[in-house]
Amino acid sequence: MKRTLPGVLLAAAALTGCSVTNVEPDEGGIVYDAGMFSSTTFQECLKPSTRDVSGPGDEGYRYPNGQRTYDFTGRAESEGKPITSVSRDGQIMTMIGGLTFYFSADDCKKLQSFHENIGKKYAAYESDGWTRMLQFYIGNSVERAMDEATLKYNWRELYSDPAKKALWEQDMSKLTNQYVSNLTQGEYFERLQFIIRQPEPPKSIVDAQTETQAAQERQKAQEAENTRALTELKSLEKLAKVLGPQGAILYKAIQDGKISIVPVPTGSAVNVTPKQ
Template sequence: MNRKLTPVALLAVALTATACTITTPEPDQVGIVYDAGTFSSTTFQSCINPGQQDISGPGDAAYTYPAGQRTFEFADKPDAEAKPLTVVSKDNLEMTVSGVATFSLATDCKTLQQFHEQIGLKFKASDDEGWRKLLGVYIGQPLDRAMDAAAKEYGWKDLFSNPTIKQQWEQSVAKHAAQFIQEQGGAGFFTKFAVTLQQPQPPQGVRDALAAAQQALEEDAAQKNKNEKAKTELESIRALVDVLGAEGYVLYKAIQDGRIQVIVSDGQVNVTPGKQQ
């Protein structure tokens, strides 16, 4: 029995027979298609917007790249793109820094084609692993260079413990990084660059020494307070001795401490030991 195929079925048969290339970028991706048939040279064909579908001829090559904001994290975490970076301060101390850079890939069709042909193909960046390698070269290396350039303006103690200086340094890093990233890529492939940096960390030995020094300062301040209190008490005692005499002060102190009781009754003064505590 003969059956007529529906339009959808006819399309499926046609695509299967001709082995067409179907490209459907996700909503956070863009696509780019090249005419790469058996009997044709590889030439640019079109760009595909996020979420749209493209059906190309047999043998054509399609690639997808991230669209929208992306991140490059450098931290001591398994899923980070890189380990913490290092900087050298103005006074030549090496410090480690964790943080995250945010950016977007320029996805206007002309720039995307240029990016794909100059960089994307070389790194196979339409794959996750290739994209990570690309970020290490075109984001990570310029960012590392920018952090060093900015850190040379400040001493390590300011970077480590002065929030105002740390904020100024972070702003300087973002400015340098945007410039160095464009230089590295040779064009404005990455846009909307921003960076958030954690407090730079000096080596553990330096942090331990700094903590010990701070503790010594606090102990010294506490001892000075004790000395001042003792000095004040001594001056008070001397003033009382001048007024009461030595024996009078001893009696006054014993009464104050509750060691003896003084009772005045009918003009008589009775002195008795106080209750033991």
């Protein structure tokens, strides 16, 4: 998260002994008086897009400001791996996604409290430290909330029922807010919202579900064929009553195209060649 200062600015800072803090547009900053002959004390907060030149020995820190994400997709740049939790009916569900939140580094009172209580401990003003901090405070809270919320639903509800999945996400958001606040002892992370793909049960369960659905479709097709055949049989029974058994058979053969009817004028000679 720290950035290298331009050469000219570094030279100027070295000559004057000053401390320089450059705050980017998506950051907030905080400066402490940490001179050689004084105790470390809070000095001021820095707004986004500012550059502060402080006295010798002063210390400046920068933190992300605005919306941020705790990513648990397991990708190279993510903060966490996919999370697994057990459903009410005992199936292991795998959740892949993220949690968006808002961090107010431009709120001076809140930033000072965060830095002194959490930020310094994890060096969260550095990229690696910020990730470690998120993994402990956000990651642990998300996993605990997910375990608790998932136990309230069957795997089929989470896998194929959008309404139930929406309720599940609401449960997790509420629990995560509660656990994060309890863990941090402050309201540092706000507007928490999950973005999660469809929860996945084990592959064997998905395959069995797919085969069950395919079997149901085959059964429906067979039932439709049985209904068609029964309807046709009843139709033939009615024809047999009117035309007699042989007449009904002849009628059905004509209808199916097995016998062709050719009009023949009266008195004409006719040669009939049976179909092979």
